[in-house]
Amino acid sequence: MQRACAAALLRKGITIIHNPGHSNDDQAAIGVVTALGAIAEKQADGTLRVTSNGVQPVKDEVNCGESGLGIRMFTPIISLADRTITINGTGSLTTRPMDFFDTVLPQLSVDIQSNKGRLPLIIKGPLKPAPITVDGSLSSQFLTGLLMSYAAAGASDVALTVTDLKSKPYIDLTLKVMEDFGWKVENRNYGSFYFPANASAPKSGELEYTVEGDWSGAAFLLVAGAIAGDITVRGLDVFSTQADRAVLQALMSSGAKISVQTDKIEIGPARLKAFHFNATECPDLFPPLVALAAYCEGKTVIEGAQRLTHKESNRALTLREEFGKLGVQIDLQDDLMIIHGGKVLNGATTYSHHDHRIAMACAVAGLKASSAVTIEAADAINKSYPDFYAHLQQLGATVSLQ
């Protein structure tokens, strides 16, 4: 949804976005494109109609809410404008690292002033695409922004080189959205991205785009099904490029009873056993998979724990702390997270640390705990999945919101 908003801003014309999200991150993206000159109107049929003539800011300050993707994708896009703009955010975003931009944007003719690598950022473009090398090891989100801004700036016969890229499927998703909107970029084995000479700009006029169902949110429902099902989840594209589709592999390795069809996934409990999974490329799966592993007999090992340090919370530590309250031992050894599963979970009062995925993981873990699980700062879910508790209730869970 956030990528679709950015692409609809960059493309000149009208874009009708079907199945638009309404989470806080989605609303922040709509706010950003509006500040950058697009008109975004919710239609009676539920679609979002975006009318844009490219990046033409109508404000001097843009707020990305709490979205890491939002700020890292939109900063290079905002840099396309020939105007000084302050970029800000809220909550955990104010402490997440943005120093990538301090080193990269000046190489693209953009002036930047940051608060020692944190927000706010004050930038002045216009960005000029150049054949530079960037570090992809902290986050793929910066590259998503550069790819979109290079394309919109008409990059021609230029390669953007990336070292040690992580979260690669998120770049596949970016390239897929760009292709759907009419921009061509050649992915050279995730080491460089080539913008061909004389590539045609996207066609103007009206374009219809449908936002896929979100595998990252759905992963919690699927795990809920494996722990306490049987349930059916619809609305997911089983051929999606989304990183978190990989939750299916982990569920299968755990022995969950699962049937994957093109229009629905049916999932229910079975004897769950510990599994091994590498989440380096899909770090958002850690929280739901920890909830799953808590119910799996034996020691589950998940690789990629170091990817979690700079998320909405330091997620390896927050998972260990909050699942500890439920009686689940988690060990952290370098890049490995080891979850000792299979014992009955006890009820307890947990704390989301204002991290949406920690709140959802605790809620799912509570489904078969010996007594109620309370989640403090439970409204964190609004960042990505405001209907999450309603969906759990719809599936039969008792959820009371205070």
Ligand SMILES: O=C(O)C1=C[C@@H](OP(=O)(O)O)[C@@H](O)[C@H](O)C1
């Ligand atoms: O591009 C995206 O939409 C995202 C990329 C991932 O971040 P990193 O690339 O920082 O791992 C993911 O964890 C984040 O929730 C969303």
Ligand SMILES: C=C(OP(=O)(O)O)C(=O)O
């Ligand atoms: C949506 C998420 O993150 P970000 O703020 O990095 O976009 C997430 O980590 O689940």
